[in-house]
Amino acid sequence: MVIATLFFASPALAQTVLDGKGALAEFDAGMAALEAEEFETARVHLDRACQWGVAAACHNLAILWTNGKGGPKDMSRARPLFQTGCDGKYGGKNPEDACFNFALTLEKGWGGAQDLTGARNYYLKACSIGQQFACFNAGNMQMQGIGGDVDDAGAFASYDKACGLDIGDGCYNAAFLIVKKRATGTAEKGFAHYKTRACELGVEKVC
Incomplete structure (x- = not known):
């Protein structure tokens, strides 16, 4: 049995950024837009925050690419963003849900070639941090x-x-x-x- 579920990241997890207050402000604006269901606006802000190093922004942007909210659905765009969200850090915490989601795309072959070895490794990584x-x-x-x-x-x-x-x-x-x-x-x-x-x-x- 495989649980095919995608998880959103919590805004509380995004603290460590590469571009200081500007990146965090973009992330906060993106999360506020998500709360308001303004998905197109959310994509813009989360994309900026992701490019500036906020891993949680990459993860949530990947979710939007996955479900097609605020723009097209494209798993080939979502998949590498899940990996970035997983391999980055949120304020010293590893993003276990991003790791799970990336593993799921590898197992299912969503957005790229199927990679069962990679899926197993990323499931184990996500498990090690509590997913x-x-x-x-x-x-x-x-x-x-x-x-x-x-x-x-x-x-x-x-x-x-x-x-x-x-x-x-x-x-x-x-x-x-x-x-x-x-x-x-x-x-x-x-x-x-x-x-x-x-x-x-x-x-x-x-x-």
Whole structure:
């Protein structure tokens, strides 16, 4: 199961800029335009802020290119902007949603060639900084050997983190790996923990 969802960045995350107050002012103007649903204006301001180094602006501009609001829809323009949003910084914080979105474009082949190895790596990056759906998707790729070798220990770790971030299917898949004896030496919490948590999070087939 792959979660095909795109996430907007929070305006609170954009603090570090290359061009001082001017870039941040452009970002703020872009976010205000988004709030007002003035998407064409938002594109103008976010594009300027992105060019001046505000990674959050690049991410939100990518969303607008993705959904076609305020202008044409063009995934070939969105995809590199997601990467810029991911590999940049927001006030010392990594943009986990931009990393997830970039991984998704790589996995699906949106806006360019499919790159499963790259998708796996960026899901893992997003997971490492707390993007819950990225943890689940990374676990799927590790368990199935997509974009790299089968990595049961890595898959279990990814599912365990997804479970801890309230993704019920992550709990279910962690339990699955234990049952199949593919999580030997890594499953400290045990099958019952993951089964119970999956049920609590709405995975009815284990209740």
